[in-house]
Amino acid sequence: MKKLYFDVSKCVACRTCEIVCCVGHSLSKDLFKSVREKKLSLPRIEVCIGKDKNFPIACRHCKEPKCVDACIAKALTYDFEKKEVIHDKERCIGCWMCIMVCPYGAIRPDKKAKLPLRCDHCVEIGEPQCAKSCPTKAISYKEEPE
Amino acid sequence: MSQEHIKKDEIQGPLYERAQEKGIETIWERETKQEPHCGFGTLGLCCKNCNLGPCRIDPFGEGATCGVCGATADTISARNLVRHIAAGTSCHSDHGREIAKTLLMAATGETKFYKVSDEEKLKKIALEYKVKVDNRKINEIAKDLAEKVLSEYGQQKGEITLIQRAPEKQKKIWNNFSLMPRGIDREVVEALSRTNVGVDNDYKNLMAHGMRVALADGWGGSMVATELTDILFGKPSPKRAKANLSVLKEDQVNLIVHGHVPLLSELVCDASSDPELIALAKEKGATGINLAGICCTANEILVRRGYPVAGDFLQQELALMTGAVDLMLVDLQCIMPTLSDIATCFHTKIVSTSPKARFPGMEHVEFKEEEALPIAKKIVRMAIENFPNRDKTKVCIPKKDAQDLIPGFTTEYVFDMLGGRYRPSFKPLNEAIMAGRIRGVAGVVGCDNPKMASSGSHEILVKELIKNDVLVVQTGCSAAACGRAGLLTPEAAFEFAGKGLKEVCEAVGCPPVLHLGSCVDNSRILTACCEMVKEGGIGKSLDELPVAGAAPEWMSEKAIAIGWYFVASGLMVLFGMPFPVYGSDNMTKYVFEDVEKITGGKWSFEPDPLKMAKIMIDHIDSKRKALSLKPMMYNTDEHR
């Protein structure tokens, strides 16, 4: 299964990934329209400053996901076939347990929607927009090494 | 985005695929590699004006809402936009400055290679500048005029001269809202100063100055360039010509001039018809010298001398792919630095000529007014001498015949002609509009851009406009695109125009789409609009005219300046893609709502060419309605 990989030596912190993530999760999927939507979408990836490099941080769909264990509402489940953590918005109550346990700080709260912001590999579009758009190709979406 | 469109094109397709086979990267691949373009930049939300930054504003609201200095999205997008306008204005104005300087040198005898060609126009313009013309020698008038014009670049107060052509209402608005340009360079410098860190932070105040800069372009630098070029080289007049890449010839020396300022290219025209050089060409095995243009240089030598147009901005690389170009001469603006790389795959020489624009890998022959003709001859000779190096097996000139077009039917020409030599008049145009035979006038101008989702937008838009009885005027690459599509011929009226427009074209013998020249010649549209107001009956000021403009595929900062001088002059302008303001709610509102309240002009952004046409037609109709003009004579829906 494919995963997101980050060559941080190439990350220049342009934050294109954040913007295209927002656009990819907007209703319109269109940059100009997305900034005028009633409920603005928020990035599920964030460029974080490391010691001397920049790290785009997003949910990595752990094989033994702590967030799934911690979810008291059974909103988060692990799909063994897709090897992805799936979030069911209908079940989620916004308790932030997943944020409390994510070892990578890769889940962030959308306080207005009371939903955790987590990478879903742009399931609506079919391919992660961050990897598609990264101008330095620091982000790639590729098969996991065996 | 538009590779598919290019591939399907009978003429461009084989050349594009040739580049692909050879592994040569062209603008379409480079565009794809840049996608998606940075959202911060696209929305106008990044600022690198000072070392507190670079900063950017989060358009989705969670991150930074202002830069380190405290500038908000409003300020940042306004500052960026004003700088774009200043840059575009600088390009046109600098172009105008070159022309004025050459006129001065010609008048004082510093160069013997230029002279006043249109004395009538010289006198007319001189009078506008309050230069005495009676009983004076031509060169005395030309000297005084050129000096006056040049002095307005650094003029500190007062008003620039040519803007006095505008209707009173516009001038009143400009004075009331501090939009009236005081000088040309002066306003650009003030724009740069205002947009520095910690200076002007009020987007409305910034944008007011932005419009002042743009007006200094349209009614200043650009208009100067147009008028003085006409004085030096003569006004355009109709002539039959050819367009597209198949104008290149297998058996001739192919010399392409590319860029914007016609000073050298005009003399290259002369040099290429020099019998001595033609003889040399024959000696080298060619049957003659074939001179063609690309970009606005093409438009300049097309409308005045009828030389063929090889292509517009997007075709500059494809032209080289023919392997048949012996030399390409470039000066400045819209020149791709990749040309020199592509040329290495063939025998083609690329020669840069402007001291202001050098390109790595190009041979440089610097242009000097004092030695203009010898330099032009030298370059033509270089082309001829390179002809034997052409590898005939590598030559691939499109087989399809070049498209005919009749340029030089400027609005000035057409209606001057109708009114008669001594009574030039826009009356026939105004009357056709009042009678509902012609709906109105649309300017379709500007660049071409590989980013555009639906390529061919110029052609689609213009066809839709003329079908709806809108007379179209064109400049720049847009004109070249429609020229290739066969819209710039009188015959196009029969095939594509609505019934009313067709009747007018038939009576006059003109195309439904008029080619006015290069991109500085957009100023001709301003002048024509003033004439329409003066003639009366279709509006007492520019904002009342049933007129609209569009730059469907704009890309250059020059286009932003042009768009703004039209909007600041009370006209409606449509861009195929927005300029970077969407990141600021206030700036977006300013562009779409506030500006109209100030100048009467109006902005619109729409990527779909058919929808563009509808927006422009609706705008023209709303102006017709406000003027209580007669309903359209023919229902255009009938012959759709």
Next chain:
Amino acid sequence: MKNIIIIGNSAAAISAIEAIRSKDSQSKITVICDEEYPAYCRCLISNLVAGDIAENKLYLRPQDFYTQNKIDLLLGKKVIKLDPKKRRVTLEDNEKKDFDVALIATGAKPALPDLKGIRKQGVSGFRTFNDAKEIISLATFAKVVCVLGGGLIGLKAAYGLKKRGLQVKVIVKSKYVLSQVLDDVGAGIVQEHLEKEGIEILTGQEAIELIGNGQVKAVKLDSGKVIEAPIVIVGKGVEPNTELVKETDIKLDFGILTDVHLATNVPGIFAAGDVAQCFDVVRGAHYINALWPNAIEQGRIAGLNMAGVNISYPGSIAMNSVEFFGLAVISIGLKKEDSHCQVLQFLDKKSSVYKKFIIKENRLKGFIGVGKINNSGVFLRLIRENIDISGFKNELLNDSFSYAKVIDLFQPDEIFKI
């Protein structure tokens, strides 16, 4: 092929079933539980009462979970006796079941204070599906509810009933709410926030009597004040359900003591979840951290060991995440410092933001986040892995702190090419 019995049917039990079945599809597994429902999300009953979610969203697993996993499910049956020697359990109806391996996952129950009138009608705990159903039905006719206790359960009950439209009064014995979860500053923000939402909180007071004739009518406080309320919810902590092991050799402290394999001192008998007293990483001693994520992890570790896999439990940590009317609160590890601790804190009362780090000998021991909770999981990891934080201590409070700052302190991370 073993005969496995699991007593209890909540987080730890379900997690254990899945762990066992991932390794062993043959053994017979019997699950016995005194509640009559398939496993449900216990923590959601406040949301059920609040009307945030529908009843059907409460269930933890799909309907066919037990059949899919070949579980012999006995619901509504209470185990009354566990005989470790005979390896047999006896049910209420005297039915007997033998086992080779057993998991005690009996959970906990609300601690009922020794209070006059505590058995009256209208007095309820706040833990089970049945509690929630009863409270919802009582709430149809009541306007006021009195909650005893300002801990997590009490406040979650208060939240649920307030959102249901009732007038809510919370009686808190301590000086501030959530005294087991937060420090006074963090608690102050939460309290103010709840009060702004219309919940009345009376701190430093204690109920001394529940008044009423069979049906509770009012609560009498030690201050002499009497609060009229037809519903009283008792949220004064929980105690582990350890009755079964009291008469056995299984070692018991406050809860059932477990080793690193979640095994009790009696071979083949394991304990997990709210009933188990496991090693607490921060305290360095055995302690009950009765929390959902801990129960899930313990259930899995116990299950794997029961299936013959030798796997150790790294230990539990006290942690909690709650959200009241838009205010997020997370606390991990220590809440209150002693004199050997260094404390870093940030407070912005106006925007209800509070962050606190408790550090001991350059190791992070506790974190409190109110209003801003990003990266909490990274702090948990720093605590759990006992990382020396001296190199970046002064950056912990910054909003820009993230996993990126500490990535080189953890195991190599394969998704980043550095």
